[in-house]
Amino acid sequence: MASCLEREINAFLWLSLIGVTSFLLGKLTKIFQLWRKARLLPGPPCPSFYGHGRLISSSNLTDVLHKMHKKYGGVVKIWLGATQLLVSIEEMDLIKEVLLKAEDKLPLSGRAFRLAFGKSSLFISSFEKVEHQRNALEMKLGVLLERASSIPEQILVHVIENAQSARPNGAVDSETISFYLAYTILGATIFGDVFLAWPKATFFKELLVKIAKDACFWASYGVTPFWKRGFWRYRDSCAKLKSLMQELITECRQNCKSRFLWEFDAHDHTEHEPCGEIISLMVHGSLTMAALISNILTRLVTHADIQDKIHSEIVIARKAGRRLDELNFDMTPNLLAVVYESARLHPAGPLLQRCSLRHDLKLKDGTVIPAGAIIVVPIQLVQTNCSNWGSDAVKFNPCRFLSSTDGRCLFDQKDHLTEHTSSVMKEPNEFEAFLPFGSGTRACLGQELAVFGISSLFAALIEHYELRPQQGSESNPKPKMNNCILQLLPSPQIVFVKRNVD
Numbered sequence: 001m002a003s004c005l006e007r008e009i010n011a012f013l014w015l016s017l018i019g020v021t022s023f024l025l026g027k028l029t030k031i032f033q034l035w036r037k038a039r040l041l042p043g044p045p046c047p048s049f050y051g052h053g054r055l056i057s058s059s060n061l062t063d064v065l066h067k068m069h070k071k072y073g074g075v076v077k078i079w080l081g082a083t084q085l086l087v088s089i090e091e092m093d094l095i096k097e098v099l100l101k102a103e104d105k106l107p108l109s110g111r112a113f114r115l116a117f118g119k120s121s122l123f124i125s126s127f128e129k130v131e132h133q134r135n136a137l138e139m140k141l142g143v144l145l146e147r148a149s150s151i152p153e154q155i156l157v158h159v160i161e162n163a164q165s166a167r168p169n170g171a172v173d174s175e176t177i178s179f180y181l182a183y184t185i186l187g188a189t190i191f192g193d194v195f196l197a198w199p200k201a202t203f204f205k206e207l208l209v210k211i212a213k214d215a216c217f218w219a220s221y222g223v224t225p226f227w228k229r230g231f232w233r234y235r236d237s238c239a240k241l242k243s244l245m246q247e248l249i250t251e252c253r254q255n256c257k258s259r260f261l262w263e264f265d266a267h268d269h270t271e272h273e274p275c276g277e278i279i280s281l282m283v284h285g286s287l288t289m290a291a292l293i294s295n296i297l298t299r300l301v302t303h304a305d306i307q308d309k310i311h312s313e314i315v316i317a318r319k320a321g322r323r324l325d326e327l328n329f330d331m332t333p334n335l336l337a338v339v340y341e342s343a344r345l346h347p348a349g350p351l352l353q354r355c356s357l358r359h360d361l362k363l364k365d366g367t368v369i370p371a372g373a374i375i376v377v378p379i380q381l382v383q384t385n386c387s388n389w390g391s392d393a394v395k396f397n398p399c400r401f402l403s404s405t406d407g408r409c410l411f412d413q414k415d416h417l418t419e420h421t422s423s424v425m426k427e428p429n430e431f432e433a434f435l436p437f438g439s440g441t442r443a444c445l446g447q448e449l450a451v452f453g454i455s456s457l458f459a460a461l462i463e464h465y466e467l468r469p470q471q472g473s474e475s476n477p478k479p480k481m482n483n484c485i486l487q488l489l490p491s492p493q494i495v496f497v498k499r500n501v502d
């Protein structure tokens with residue numbers, strides 16, 4: 001009897017040993033295959049077991065990639081660690097192909113992210129997981145387009161006036177006001193008037209910003225750090241944020257105002273939580289829109305001539321009997337051109353990140369990118385590259401997005417607009433190297449919403465205010481990374497001078 005038991009235990013141990021060994025051998029084979037395939041890609045050799053990971057930070061990654069592409073060409077590999085390969089693609093011919101074929105995002109499936117954004121976040125999952133979600137969301141966002149361009153202008157004026165009255169010299173910090181404006185536009189677009197009257201909107205905003213920052217920090221732990229007190233506080237904040245979001249959703253549904261939220265139920269898959277999904281949309285949308293609004297504000301305060309041009313467009317549109325909330329923007333091509341040019345020069349993030357989790361990616365020029373490699377497109381480089389945009393690629397020139405029927409744009413030596421005639425807007429997505437909203441299978445679903453919302457915001461702002469830099473504030477700011485978003489620094493102080501509007 002005893003020997004029978006012993007034999008069973010032995011058999012079990014042998015089977016376990018064989019199982020674990022074959023699992024480890026499988027892993028090792030994958031690593032060898034990755035190394036073998038990566039050898040064929042151009043790029044510097046791995047300096048140590050830790051790769052280049054220790055030499056590169058998010059703030060200098062674009063510079064490093066710039067140097068490497070210059071040395072090795074349009075496709076470059078960098079080892080971030082012994083098993084983590086990054087492949088950067090700068091060659092225009094290959095970028096579109098990669099963005100179509102590399103459908104996955106590097107999954108960040110840690111508990112820290114799930115706490116804040118639900119089980120399957122759109123932004124960090126494989127294509128297989130989010131395909132259904134993306135299709136449903138595309139329809140739902142389409143419903144919101146009209147509302148994005150009709151946020152009551154009194155609200156925006158109210159936000160500006162509140163911010164100005166809180167500052168003794170009346171100047172407002174561009175970064176702070178941009179986030180407030182982006183958050184207000186997005187919230188009002190998704191939740192309607194209920195959001196504008198919601199007494200907890202400010203508290204919700206502060207919690208959202210805090211969690212957006214903390215989620216990245218706690219997710220950087222390989223093992224969920226249950227032993228840290230800060231992690232438990234973060235967990236409580238996530239629960240608070242979700243309960244506030246639930247409260248807002250319920251209130252909106254009771255008021256029957258938000259078709260968007262009803263549509264959420266109608267098309268939903270049972271697997272993910274609408275609450276987490278809306279929170280992740282609010283975080284992504286508010287941060288990216290705020291970065292673009294801040295860039296535009298900075299450009300406008302330093303280009304009073306362009307501001308005047310847009311103001312006259314708006315006055316003409318008004319005189320033609322077009323109300324601002326009905327503007328189709330065909331009468332304000334200069335405004336749209338400023339929005340797109342600002343997005344080109346300083347995209348919200350310096351890189352597009354993709355990945356092909358299951359299969360190697362075979363490109364038409366014969367390049368093979370191994371499955372699991374982190375693929376990046378350095379859009380900040382691509383969007384300021386002279387071979388894509390001409391010799392003035394690094395200059396702010398909104399006219400590149402305009403085609404003037406009988407005239408031209410002329411700038412004087414100080415970059416001020418001296419002459420301009422009637423123009424029409426070119427289709428920005430026809431510029432191959434214009435990628436601030438990505439492209440292909442995982443392209444941004446909020447591009448139209450963001451552009452409509454931001455354009456109507458600036459139409460209302462410029463109609464009511466002249467934007468001036470505060471004396472002594474930095475007029476030529478440099479880009480920097482903040483919360484994974486590329487921003488201009490230092491953020492200029494802006495004075496909003498009220499215009500006489502009839």
Ligand code: HEM
Binds near residue numbers: 292450
């Ligand atoms: C100026 C504002 C915005 C910018 C610059 C921006 C930029 C981006 C970028 C670069 C991507 C990744 C694209 C890729 O990998 O090809 C993305 C993805 C996405 N964005 Fe935006 N975005 C903005 C606003 C919004 C807004 C307002 C929403 C919705 C409310 C939104 C929803 C999404 C969604 C759903 C995805 C795709 C997720 C996926 O499939 O991985 N975005 N956005």
